[in-house]
Amino acid sequence: MTNEFVMPSSIDGADEYLASVAAQETRPGFSGWVIPADQNQVIIRHLKENFNYDFLSSVTGVDNYPDPTLEVVYHLFKSTGGGALVLHAQIDRNDPRIASMVPLYRGAEFQEREIWDLFGIQFEGHPDLRRILLWEGFDGHPLRKDWKEPFYEEDVKPYKSRWPEGKASLIEEQNPLRDNVQFPAGFTPKNWTPEGEKKLVDAVKSQPVSEELETDEMVLNLGPQHPSTHGVLRMITATEGEKIVSLKPVLGYLHRNHEKIGERNTFLQIMPYTDRLDYISSMSNNFGYALAVEKLMGITPPERADYIRVMMAELTRISSHMMANGFLLNDLGAYFTPSLYSLEERELLLDVFEAASGSRMMCNYFRFGGVARDVPPEVLVKVKDLVENRLPRKIDELDRYLTNNELVMVRTQGVGTLTDEQAINFSITGPILRASGVPYDIRRSDPYSIYERLEFDVVTKTHGDVYDRYLVRLEEMRQSVRILKQVLAQMPEGPVMTGKPVYQVRVPAGEAFGHVEAPKGELGFYVISDGKPNPKRYHVRAPSFINMTAMEQMSIGWKIADVMAVLGSVDIVLGEVDR
Amino acid sequence: MDKFDPNKDGVVIPPELQHQVTVTTLDKIYNWSRSKSMWPMMFGLACCAIEMICTAASRFDLARFGMEVMRSSPRQSDVMIIAGTVTKKMVPFIVRLYNQMAEPRYVIAMGSCASGGGPFKEGYNVVPGIDKYLPVDVYVAGCPPTPEALLNGLMTLQKKVETESIATSPWYSKKAEPVPVPLLGPDLIDLKKIDLFPIQIPVESQPEPPAASEVGGAE
Numbered sequence: 001m002t003n004e005f006v007m008p009s010s011i012d013g014a015d016e017y018l019a020s021v022a023a024q025e026t027r028p029g030f031s032g033w034v035i036p037a038d039q040n041q042v043i044i045r046h047l048k049e050n051f052n053y054d055f056l057s058s059v060t061g062v063d064n065y066p067d068p069t070l071e072v073v074y075h076l077f078k079s080t081g082g083g084a085l086v087l088h089a090q091i092d093r094n095d096p097r098i099a100s101m102v103p104l105y106r107g108a109e110f111q112e113r114e115i116w117d118l119f120g121i122q123f124e125g126h127p128d129l130r131r132i133l134l135w136e137g138f139d140g141h142p143l144r145k146d147w148k149e150p151f152y153e154e155d156v157k158p159y160k161s162r163w164p165e166g167k168a169s170l171i172e173e174q175n176p177l178r179d180n181v182q183f184p185a186g187f188t189p190k191n192w193t194p195e196g197e198k199k200l201v202d203a204v205k206s207q208p209v210s211e212e213l214e215t216d217e218m219v220l221n222l223g224p225q226h227p228s229t230h231g232v233l234r235m236i237t238a239t240e241g242e243k244i245v246s247l248k249p250v251l252g253y254l255h256r257n258h259e260k261i262g263e264r265n266t267f268l269q270i271m272p273y274t275d276r277l278d279y280i281s282s283m284s285n286n287f288g289y290a291l292a293v294e295k296l297m298g299i300t301p302p303e304r305a306d307y308i309r310v311m312m313a314e315l316t317r318i319s320s321h322m323m324a325n326g327f328l329l330n331d332l333g334a335y336f337t338p339s340l341y342s343l344e345e346r347e348l349l350l351d352v353f354e355a356a357s358g359s360r361m362m363c364n365y366f367r368f369g370g371v372a373r374d375v376p377p378e379v380l381v382k383v384k385d386l387v388e389n390r391l392p393r394k395i396d397e398l399d400r401y402l403t404n405n406e407l408v409m410v411r412t413q414g415v416g417t418l419t420d421e422q423a424i425n426f427s428i429t430g431p432i433l434r435a436s437g438v439p440y441d442i443r444r445s446d447p448y449s450i451y452e453r454l455e456f457d458v459v460t461k462t463h464g465d466v467y468d469r470y471l472v473r474l475e476e477m478r479q480s481v482r483i484l485k486q487v488l489a490q491m492p493e494g495p496v497m498t499g500k501p502v503y504q505v506r507v508p509a510g511e512a513f514g515h516v517e518a519p520k521g522e523l524g525f526y527v528i529s530d531g532k533p534n535p536k537r538y539h540v541r542a543p544s545f546i547n548m549t550a551m552e553q554m555s556i557g558w559k560i561a562d563v564m565a566v567l568g569s570v571d572i573v574l575g576e577v578d579r
Numbered sequence: 580m581d582k583f584d585p586n587k588d589g590v591v592i593p594p595e596l597q598h599q600v601t602v603t604t605l606d607k608i609y610n611w612s613r614s615k616s617m618w619p620m621m622f623g624l625a626c627c628a629i630e631m632i633c634t635a636a637s638r639f640d641l642a643r644f645g646m647e648v649m650r651s652s653p654r655q656s657d658v659m660i661i662a663g664t665v666t667k668k669m670v671p672f673i674v675r676l677y678n679q680m681a682e683p684r685y686v687i688a689m690g691s692c693a694s695g696g697g698p699f700k701e702g703y704n705v706v707p708g709i710d711k712y713l714p715v716d717v718y719v720a721g722c723p724p725t726p727e728a729l730l731n732g733l734m735t736l737q738k739k740v741e742t743e744s745i746a747t748s749p750w751y752s753k754k755a756e757p758v759p760v761p762l763l764g765p766d767l768i769d770l771k772k773i774d775l776f777p778i779q780i781p782v783e784s785q786p787e788p789p790a791a792s793e794v795g796g797a798e
Contacts, residue, residue, distance in 0.1 A: 134704065135668055139765035142703050149703035150766070171700075172707070176778045180667075180696075180707050181766040188776040189768050224672055225622055227651040232624055232669055253669045254625055257702030264701070273698065279626035343636040361626065361723055575625055 014051040014085065018043075025088060029296070029510015029529070032086025040072070040089045041099040047076060047085070048104055054424055055079045055440075056105040058513070058524055058541040059112060061119035065145035068093045070121055073526070074101070075513055075541075079424045079438055081445035084513055091121065100126035107427020110251075110549045118143035118259075128203055133252035133578060137195040139184055142260055149260065150175055150182040156534040157265050204238045204248045217245060220560070224253045230327065230567065231574030235551070242559045247552045251545075251578055258579040262538035267293055267368070267505050267529075270538065274525075275362040277540060278576040281320040283312040283353070284518040286366035291448055292514025292525035293368050296507050299498050305370035306450045307491040311383065312356070312365065313516070314480040314487070318391065319349045320519035321431075321473040321480075324571040325398065328470060331568035332411050338402065345394050348386060355379045368505050370497030380488070387484045395477050403474070412467035416554040416566035419464060426550040429543050430521025431472040432570060436464035442517040456483050466569040473571075504533055520544050520571060540579055544572040606744045613657070614740040617685075617733065620656035621649035622676065625663025627690040627723040634726040646733060653679040658736065660729075661713075664692035664699050665706040667767040671760050677713050678757040683750040685716045685740070687732055694718045706767070713758060 021043055022033040035043050047053040053076040062071040074087040091098050100123035101108035112123045113132040120141035123129055130136065140147050151171045153159045161168060172178050201219055223234035232253035238246045258277065262270045274289045275282035287309055294300065301309070326342030350360045356375045357363035365372050402408055418428065423436040433440055441458040443451040459475040461468035509531040515524035521543025528537040547570050554570075555563045592600060619641075623631060635641045635649060650656040653676045665673060677684065688709050691697030696707030709715060716739060719732035745751055759770035 135763045137764060149701065151701045151703075151707075153701070177769070177772055177775060179711060179767075179769065179772075180700075180703075180705060181769075183765055183776075183778060186777050187765060189762070189764065189773055190776070192764060194762055194764065224669065225676055227621060231628065252704075253666060253672075254664065255666055255668065255704045256625075256664050256699040257704050261699065261702055276626055276698070279629060339632075340637055343633060344638070347633070347636075347638050360725065361629065 012051055014047060014053070017046065017051070022087070025086075027509075029508060030088075031511070032084075032088060034088045034090065037072075037089040037091045037098050040074075040087075041101070041104070044074065044076070044087070044101065045104055052078050052080070053085060056101060056107055056427055057084070057429075057515075057522060058526060058539075059101060059108050059115065060526055060537075060539045060541075061115040061121055061143070062528060062537045063093075063119060063143065063145045064090075065093070070096045070119060072098055072115070072121065075524070075526070077445075079440050081440075083446055086511075086513070096121040097124055098122075099124050100129075102126055105427060106422075106425050106553075107546055107549055110545060114545075117141070120144065128248075130199055130203060131252075133255040135195075135252070136199050139182075142257070143263075149257075150180050155264065156532070157269060200236060200248070200250065204236050204246050222560075222563070223250075230572055233567075233572065233574060233577070235563070235567075237555075237560070237563070239560065244555045244558055244560065244563060247555045247563065249548050249551050251548070254574045254578040256575075256579065258540065259538055263535060266503075266533045267507055267535060268503060270535070271366065272362065272364040274540075275364055276575055277542065277579060278320075278518060278520060278523070278544065278573045279361060280323055280573055281316040281519050282361060282363045283309075283316040283365060284320075284516060284523060286363065287313050287449075288514055288516040288518065288523045289525045290366040290368055290514075291516060292512045292527045293505070293507060295512035295514055296510055296527060296529055297368060297505065298508075299369045301370040301498055302495050303492050304374075304494040305496040305498075307487050308356075308371050308375055308496060309366065310449055310451070310454070311375075311484060311487045311491075312353070312363075312371075314483050315349050315352060315383070317480045317519045318477050319346045320571075321477050322346055322398075324431075324519070324568075325402070325470055325473055328466075328565070328568035328571075329402065329408070331564040332408065334407075338398070341394075341398060341401075345391065348390070352379055352383055352386070355382075367497060367501060369499055370495070372501075374496045380491075383484070384488050387481055387488060391481055392478070395474065395481070399474055403471070408470075409467065411562075411565055412470065412569070413465060414463070415466045415558060415562050416569060417463065417465045418550060418554055422550070422553060423464065426553065427546050428521070428550055430517070430519070430547070431469050431476065432547060432550075433521070434459055435461045435468035435472045437462045442515055442522055446515070448514075448516060454483050454486050456480075466565050469569040469571075507531070507535075515541065518543060520573065520576065521547060523576075540576075542576040542579060544570075544574075544576040545579070548572060548577060606746075609745065610741045610743055613683075614737040615645045616648075617644075617646050617658050617736065617740075618648045618650050618656045619646055620653055620659045620676070620680070621651045622659060623662045624665065624669065625692065627662035627693070630723045630726055631660060631662045631689065631729065634729050639726040639730065641730070641733075644730070644733060644737070653677075654681060656680060657683070658685040658687060658733075660687045660689050661693040661709045661715075662689045664697065665709050666704050667706055668704065668763065670706050670709075670712060670767065671763065673709070674712055674758050674760045678760070682755055683743075683748065685736055686713050687717045687719060687736060688715045689719045689729060689732065690724055691720065691722045694720070697722055711769070712761065 018033050022035040025032050055077040057077050058075040069090045072089045076085040117131040217238050220237045224232040234250040274285040277285045322342040326339030329338035354360045357365040418436050420436045420438045423433045439458045439460050456479045459472050507529045511528045513526045524541030526539040530536045554566045641647045688694045693709050699705045700707045717732045717736045721728050762768040
């Protein structure tokens, strides 16, 4: 994974074009181009139309405080494969405005709303620029470096209060309200009117009601406490009869400030936090973050560590897809029976994780340059038994019970379809994209670790409906078993860590985007280091979050009960959606 | 069932009625039946919810304790398991759900986030512990707690329920006041502390209102 490999844009002439309109990035450790901020739409449109950069993977903001600039960073990919094209656009910190990418890529919609929410950058031409993770009326834009949270202690960890010689006191005692809150000077609730949810209802009702039929549009709220919303997701819908006219996901009910805390943490301290992103597949999250930081540090793990990593990532994929398929059936109304079958297998996999890492769910197993400790030999025997005997049999069993089930077929076939063009335009990744017929899998399109030498198929289906997403997940489990068989046969002996394990890693200045094919889709970590023990910017490109962008497209025209099926097939985890 | 012996109060039962009649106190039989059919609310917030699902699934099998009936509606549930990080955006909904539960109602703070903010305590959108808003009965430690720990927490709650009495329990002496639902303004506004506004720094803040009786959590 060298830098030469991720810059194939020199082949197709995109570099010549960019050299004529933009400046090569010159900061140490940075790659890509600095584009003029007022030209961003023109340049990216040209790249999309002439050089086939049709997949906008990630948009994020960076605060260069104390420099008076904010930055918007675009990561463009081709859906046919290849590395990232990174574009930086710098804008004035006091009046941050830039043209929106939504007319070109619908997938930018939620990401730009997030940047507006957390950095306060105005996107001109964005159809629905509201706060997304926090609520309307919140005071400030929290990811700006000069914005301090109520429990602020110091800029970076480790805090003095956590050392024995420092003063040990509860942070609450320094807050006037003894709570995690802060208010603007002079604020009093007595002469303040709550903002309410008018903006939210207006956003969902903006669609015109049909003229011929004199029907009333009804606004229906789903969640955040709802038996099939997969956590604290809330959706607000406008319906005509029972038909969905418009639907807006309302996010942020689990916004745990992952990125703000991450920028205060040291590099290694972030690792356990990544477990809690997609908490069903913590090993995949570790993988992505370890890759990003290893790219910055310029180290590679030893052979055996690579094999252990891939083994853990594929076991995670099986457990996550098991749960996804089980809970899809839950949402269809098969109350808990199929998920009990899935959870039974998941427990066996959790035993493997617990034996290797010490924890069932929050593994915190990967380190920069390897893994925390070697896998005990008896665990490998157990994995071998699972892979050779139990899992293929159980996957076939699930297949036999569900795939040809009349009710499953009627409820899912043709529901919530997404064409390949739409899916790429919405920046969808993972099984949803592959069910729409696009063979895009990071393990093949931008290979990392040892996937290049492993044999497996990228599973695709053609209809792009809920049923095909279910089938893709089922087949991917079989492919994971196939990978695991090869991994177990080829796993070499040797060390599992490059160098000595240290608490404080030295990370040179620069930027890196490490991405893996997590069970939910492309999980990317964008890390900027300025040579200090803490990252300057730490951003997670969360697949569940971006896949939610297409929720409205997939639901329009279907009934309320079908929305649940669509949601089940998107397979979100709220820890990752809201971060 | 180990502690439950309905006949131990020294009431003499005639031999002909033995094995047919049981004499006990109302509290005992009432608490026994309540504690053996605690219905949790199906309500997950974050990572801990997955362990809660695992606890309910076949390996750990919550049904052994009469608790497998997870209700989606607060009106039908007895205990609310706060399974995960409580955020400022979510806490008005949690308080509303708690107010909608029928009395007597109990709260279990599952995991370190719900107990005290956990690893996310310093976050700007995180409530450092649900006990700032709701009276918590049992705290369960862990991040996330293993299913065994949650089971221990639920059994601790059962023991607590068995010590209650209809005569002295607050649920029956007066109508329980609903917890005021916090508001989302520039930041989360706790209506219990509304008299402290506008905030002058430094200010002597009032002590926290005492929570309902607490039983030591499963450590």
